[in-house]
Amino acid sequence: MAGRRLWRRGKAVRDGEKREMSKSFPKFVSDIQASVDEKLKKLKKPESELLKTIQSYYDEVLEIYRDAYKKVIEKTVTYSNILSEIKSAYENAIEVRNERITQFIAQDRIFGITARKKDIDANIKSLEKERKTLKQEKLELSAKISALSKEIEKMKDEKFSEHLELMKERDARYNLYWENVELQQKLQELQSAGVSTAHDARADPVLLRIALDRCREQLSITQKDLKKMTDEYAETVPRREYDALQATLCDDARALQTMREQFSALQEKHKKILACKNSLEEELTETKERVSELERAGTPRPQWDVCGDFIGGGRARWRQLARGLSSREALLALLKELGPAATTQHLEHFDGLGTDPVIPPYLRYEGQVRNLRLSRREVSVIINDIWLGKIEHGRGMSMQDYVTKYFEDRYQQPSVRAEWAYNLCSGAEQMLDEPQVKLFWGILHGHLSEDIYLAYRTQWYTFRDNLYKQSRDGENINMDEFERATKATFPLKSEVDIKNIIDVVRKQLKMKIVNVTVNLDKLFQENDEGFDRCELARELFRQRQVAQDKYVREVLAELGGRRVGPIADHQLKRAFAIVDPAIDHVRMEYNIRWVFSQRDTTSTSTCPLPLRTVAMRLASGNIERMGARYRGTNRRTLYK
Known part of the structure; x- marks a missing residue:
C-alpha cells in the first residue's frame, strides 16, 4: 500500500511538472522536456510493492530530473543564481534524508521488529496526516495556479502593450536625437559665423561629468533590459509573420484538397476509360470475327433489277420499291409482292x-x-x-x-x-x-399470351420513369447516369445488352460521338402508332424475346431433352427451381398454370404433357427469369 501511495505521489508530481513546463515558451525548455519524456519512457515501471524496488526506480527518475535541472540552470541567464541555490538546497535535503534512512536502518537492527513496527505505524499516521495536508495544499495551489495563469496571461498582454509603447518611445527618441543633431549643426554654424561669444561656446565640465555618469547608468539599465527581453523573446515570431504563414498554410491546404479531388476525378475517369477500352477491344475482336466470317461465307450483292420482270408494274415499279433498301429489306419487299x-x-x-x-x-x-x-x-x-x-x-x-x-x-x-x-x-x-x-x-x-404485351408495356414505362427520376432538370440525362439507371432497371442484362441499348439510343437520337447528353423527351416521344414503334422499344422487345428463348431452352434441357417422356407439373417445377433459384411461389404457380392451362387455382392435379407441347406453351407465354441461375451457397427452394 505504501508503494502504491509513493507511485501515485510520483505520478502526481510528474503531471504537475508537465503542466508547469507546458506553460513556458522558450524552446530550450521544450527540448529539455522532450528529452526527459524520452528517458522516462525507457524506464520500466516497478510491478512489485517492495519499497526497495520502488525507491530504486525513483532514484533513477530523480537522476533524470537532476540532469534536466542542470541544463535549465545553464540555459537560463536571468534566474541562474536562485536556481543554483534551489539545487544546492535540494541536494542537501537529499543527503540528510539518506543519512536519516541509514540511522533508521541501524535503529531497526538494534531495537528489533517491535520498535520498527511502532515507528512504521507512527510514520504511516504522520504520512496520512501529511497526505491530507498536502491534498488540501494541492487544492489551494491548484486554485492559486489557475489564478496565476490568468494573471500571467494578463501580464503577457500588458507586456505586449508595454513593448509597443517602448517601440513608440524609441521612435520618439530617434526623432529627438535627429532634432538635436540638427540643432547642434545650426549651433556650429552660428558659432562659425561669430554670433555667439567664446564664453557661451565653452561647456561646463562638472555638468558634463554628471551627464556622462547619468548616461552610463541609463546605458547599463538599458543593456540589462535588452538582454532580458532577448532571452524572453528569443523564440517569439512576429504577429505579422505568423498571420502571413497561417494564411499561406490555409491556401496550401485548400490547394491540396482541390488537387486531391481532381486526382480522384481523374482516377475515376481513368477507370471508365479503361473499361471502355476493354469493351471496345472485345467489340473489335467480335467485329473482326464477324468480318472474317462474312468474308468467308459472304456472297456478292444480287442484281435486284431482274426482280422487276416478275412483279406487276415492271422494273420501274421495282426501282421505286427497292430504292434505298438493304438486301434483306429488298428480299422482304420481293416476298410481299410474290x-x-x-x-x-x-x-x-x-x-x-x-x-x-x-x-x-x-x-x-x-x-x-x-x-x-x-x-x-x-x-x-x-x-x-x-x-x-x-x-x-x-x-x-x-x-x-x-x-x-x-x-x-x-x-x-x-x-x-x-x-x-x-x-x-x-x-x-x-x-x-x-x-x-x-x-x-x-x-x-390465341397463339401468344396477352401478358407478354402487358409486361412489355410495364417494362417500358418503368424504364422511362426511372430515367426521369435520375434526371436533374427533368428533361436531360448524361450517358453515365443513363447507363446506371439501365443497369438498375434491368439487373439481369449483360454488358453487351446494355451497350446495344446505348448504341440504339445514340442511333435513334442521331447523337454525335462527343455528345453525352440524352434528351428524354425526344427519346420517349410517342405518336398515334404507339410507344413500340421507336427503335429503343424494338431493341428492348428483341432482347426480351432472346432472354425468354434462352430461359426456355435451359428449362427444357433440365427436363431431359427430346428423349424424355410426358412432363408432369412437379417435374416442371423442379426444372424452374434449378434454372431460376430466385423464382417465387406466385411466379412458379403462374408458369405452371399457363403451361398446363389451369384456370382454376384450386386444382392440385394435372395431366402430363408431351415435351413438344410444353416447349410451345413456354415459348408462347410470359415466361421470364427472376434472377441469376447460380447463387453460390444460398439455400434453394425445391418444389415437389
Missing part, C-alpha cells in the same frame, strides 16, 4: 368468309368487302388504339371478343365493320415483319 398478300393488295374487293361459328366473330360476314388499301401507319394506329382500349377494359374479355366489340362500338353498319376488320387483317398479314404487329396477330389468334 406472296399471297400481294394478290390481295391489287384486289378491289374481299370475299366474306361467312357466318360459320369457326370464323372469328369480327370476320363473320357474307358478301363482298371493299379493299381500303390501308397504309402501314394506319394499321399501326388502329392496333395501338385497340391496345389502349383493351387495357382500359381489362382482362375479362379475350382479344377476339374485344376486337369485335371495338368495331361494333365505332361502326353501326355491318358492312362498314366488315370493311375495317378485313382491311385490318389484310394489312396486318402484310406487316408481320414488324414485331408489334406480329405480337398483336399472335395474341389475336
